[in-house]
Amino acid sequence: MKSGFYWLASLCVFVILNSVTPLTGQDNPKGIAFYVSKDGSDKYSGKLPEANANNTDGPFATIEKARDVIYALKQKKQLPTGVVTVNIRSGTYHLTKPFELTKWDSGSEKTSIVYRAYNNEKVKLIGGKEITGFKPIDDPAILKRIESPYRDKIVQVNLKAQGIKDFGEMKPRGMGRPVYPAGIELFFQDKPMQLARWPNNDWVKIAGVPAGQKGGKFTYDGDRPEHWRDTKDIWLHGYWTWDWADSYETVKTIDTVKKEVSTCEPHGVYGYSVGKRYYALNILEELDEPGEWYLDRKTGILYFWPPGPLSEGKTYVSLTDTLIQMKDVSYITLQGLEIAICRGNAVEITGGSNNRIAGCTLRNIGNVAVKITGGTENGVTGCDIYACGDGGIVLNGGDRLTLTSANNYATNNHIHNYNRWVSTYRPAIKISGVGNRISNNLIHDSPHSAIILNGNEHIIEYNEIHHVCMETNDAGAFYMGRDYSERGNIIRYNYFHDLGSGDVQAIYLDDFASGTTVFGNVIYKGKRGVVIGGGRDNIVQNNIFVSCSIAAIHVDARGIRKPWAKKYFDGTDTTLTGRLMMIKYKFPPYANKYPEIITLYDGNPAIPEGNKVICNIASGGKWLDLRDGVNEEIVKIQNNFVNEDPCFVNPTKLNFQLKDDSPAYKLGFQRIPMENIGLYKDEFRLSLPGS
Template identity: 30%
Template sequence: MGHSASAAIVIRVDPAAVQQPARKTSTATVGDLNAALALVSRVWTGAARNRSAVIEFAGGIHRFDQTIRIGLEFSGRADAPLILRGATDGSSRLSGSVPLTQTSVDVPARLDPLVRDRVVAYRLPPSAAEQSSIGVHRYHPAPSNPAGIELFDAQGALQPARWPNQGWSRVGQAKALGQDAVIAVEGGRSDRWVGEPDLWVAGYLGQDWSFETIAATSSIPGSQRLGLVKAPHYPLRSGDRLFVEHALSELDTPGEWWRDRDSGIVFLIPRSSTSSIEASVAPTLIAIDGAKHVLIEGLTFERSRGDAVTVTGGEDVVFQDCTFRWIAGRGLVIDGAKRSGLRRSVVADMGEGGVSLKGGTRATLTRADNFVEDSFLVRYARLGRTYKDAVAIDGVGMRVTGNVIAHAPHLAIRYQGNDHLIAANEIFDVVNDTSDSGAIYSGRDVSAQGTVIRGNFIHDVLPAKGEGQERFEVKGVYLDDLASGTTIEDNVFLRVEQPVFVGGGRDNVVARNVFVASSPALFIDGRGKVWPQAPFDEPGNAFYATLREVPVSSTLWASRYPALARIMTDDPYAAKRNVFRDNLIVASRAEQIGDGARPEEQNVSGNRTIDKVPPIRTSDDLARWLTQNGMKTLPEGINRFGHLLNNTSLRSRASDAGVGGPER
């Protein structure tokens, strides 16, 4: 291709240049990523493997209707990687959506006459029109299948026509439910939904920490009841929060839409008369399988029906200076890779979470060293609202460092496994719509030890408040159901209810933290002693099920976690040896130990209290006050938001995603 021995092989992707003849220049130009990969496979051979191969995207939109796969054969070397690179101005967008064509058809006769003249019709492409449903069952423990379709304008995702337009309705009286698969609806509204072919119910059905979406079978005329295709996972309660969506009779607000499944037409009320309308079609944009030494930089991934990018196996697959936005699933999913992750990027408006990191081998405590660092992760749970985390980590040796995580109804970071580092993050305005949840969460695996939570700034994590709503219960760091062996040190908690909560675990260390207007600073219960459960050695005991899956008595594990190796003979249900020392407790209640936990089996020492604190409105106020009160080194998480915005490229991406304005 005319390169010198040290020059990279460069292939430019420009959809506008598809018909240009090939030229013998230092850079080849093709029309799409598939063509670029085909060319790479032909020319990146032999001695050429000593050079990087760069696929360079022109600015503008690159549309995907199917998943592009990058396999082991595209592996580079540490000093000569495969690089996928966006334009220097940050304008390269890899999109899983296609524009829709406006069409002139009669609006459905059942549509409310008051809105008929505002409704516009668009024809869907076959791949979207043929989807059996617009929605998908969402339930908190596991990722959902790709959504049927989503619609977008320039502002972002549009809303399937719903009721109520904002907020929640409530399940009616329990005695009127009849059976779990029938919902009693308030106010007689259900008669409007008779005959709807693709109606969905979404809400906190049965628990305020379990959001679920379920297809409705029918509305039963005159009964104020709505049938469901299946019962919710948890038994319904009167007063449970819910909304109903994709009902033609509820198409009444700008930004709402409804699909006619028989005709393949969508009817919507536009938010803008000038914005084009697009529908998502690609299930996933890019799947990287087994490849090593791949660098993806300067690209925006958007509008897929499922996860945007998946990385399975491989090593050193790194995304930097990227944006993930308006995805129906998760942004980046890394499973089984090593030394792979995300840095200096923005993740916003995800459907079911930001980044998932899995890797390492627990039996040998082999680290994966996957990471998320120096990034913004905000509004990452818009479709599935519970256990759809900004970052979920599982395995051995992950790190989540230097990020800003905000604006979500449930968790920020969830970890399982061993020896992770969660450090220097700023976390706020999370767990803002749920109960019995925490900003950083782990639970139900007493063998998941060795994680360090250090130098984070966690603030403004308080219970949701609403008219007629019971008081919710939230936490900062939540070690649930006997979670043990975690170190929580050098963090600052400001206006956080129950900032550190130990649910029956042991060998947790809480040291040198600052708690400001955050009460109680530490809570420990002894649920292992007082809650009913299956016997310790039976498979039905959820607290200890995972203990039987790892070699806790092996030489390796016993040297790393000596107390864990002795647990079978060490009163295994007791909350013990938790350490709470050298903490500063300001305008807050101190530790609370009870409900089955014995204070004499904990180590509480060296803590200092201050009764009052001046008003703290900004990170600078807090930093100044902490310095004046003897803190020589401030946690890196304080004003991480401002620090990240010092990076010009990251600031531009954050601004484009609506991060950093008044919603800060």
């Protein structure tokens, strides 16, 4: 999957990436091992990998039993020093409720606890139920609603007859709205199926807004809605006003004479605007291609057009919201498992310390794969994450009032296709708090951002990011903004390439983002490389920009010249000042750590002072775009290598390392360790994409 920088890093570079002592084999010379098997029994001791000859002892049947036995040993103070390992044998384990670990299930610095796949066997923990018994549609009224060429392609099954009565519910969701569980979904051959929609692979445009942008209704062209018999549970997904804000809305009424759609409140994020795009879904009449499905929630009958023979794959529906919940637990590792098919978040870690999700595959998730909230030294490493509804990893921790770091991390993960439901502001990794790290991840194929940052003192390094922001405009592969207090963040040694075709920036320091260091990144085919949107005290240094068609670097003073931005300085909108006051910026630790913030409002904060553009390389495309009266007296621009041959090693093969005799070195440019960018093999990641 990688392009250009597909080299393995030496092990010594990455020693610091794994702060918890790793496992060194399947056996535990110091510790104790338990086993779980589909053929086991919770009446056994769990100390054997398979049942003995007379079936009097063997592995446990459930991971819950293993957890409870470890808890009992801990209560008796009989846990040994070393590693307590729960070896899970191959098979699919159905979790009808979350597997819960609490502080009572913790390990310690001397005794870590690991739940892992035994000998790399295929172990699946899923929150769904397999569905069987599909048959042709036999209801004439239903057949009449389906176009005749497709009737013999679609099958049906009664979910209620198979004991499934809780279908969840669809709710308004999207940019700026709460994250709700997705409700029931359908999966076939380990892939999510498409809720019946129109148009199938495209968008339609809003024709008019008769009641104005905020009026809750719009008109459409054509006559397609005339085919829809039941409009009670039709949903619309659209970019209703801006190409960086999507949401799902439910239809209230459709007037096919006026060709007018009315929606239930809240009527689309930012209202409705002429010419903006949307599509409709959850419509039986639109079940017209392989892979689509529809559920009649009253009868419980599910209709499905399988994209292949049903005998050649299993069909599941999602039931459980969250699969694994770890609250205030410490020194726990989940390793080598497939965690899949749920309506909400697959794994939630709240508080605790030194917990790892390592070498797992997380897919077919309703919301996000892993959500880490608080705690210290908690992380996700070596995982493959895809087919998520609302992003990949949420990484939070640290205290913003005291600037205390959490040291939580997301490292060496392959994250792609992570926006099945909400498209915007649900990134591959959302990082917040203080002092967390995102490193060596490969992120690609998304309609919007790869990384969104809030907070202070985070490090974003050695990541490869490509083919993101593919469906949006005014977007950034990396994004942060609208908070003067979020400082001390470092974005270094990342490779951004082949980003979306619209108004897309590789590194977007939006709306007064300040105090960020952008060092040693390589940006190829980003429309803009780095945008400083009115912020202060940012350093853009030692980066390589290649073929950035709009500008390698953009700096503006939007707070002075843009009417919409002036509100942050004329008292109309107190967002910026309010966020400063919340962290008491004129007192320690902020006053000590970021002294320039103390006098921010003594002059004109809308002037983007303190920014530095130093010793960068730009090859092809446009170099510098200074807007709104910004000039070299406001921004320090020094020793940049522009419009000359920098002597790349092999640019035709996307190797943008500099040759030893590059003239850029004479200006003070420092070598970028490109060989360390991206994924690497270790005990958790046994192979690389494409190998």
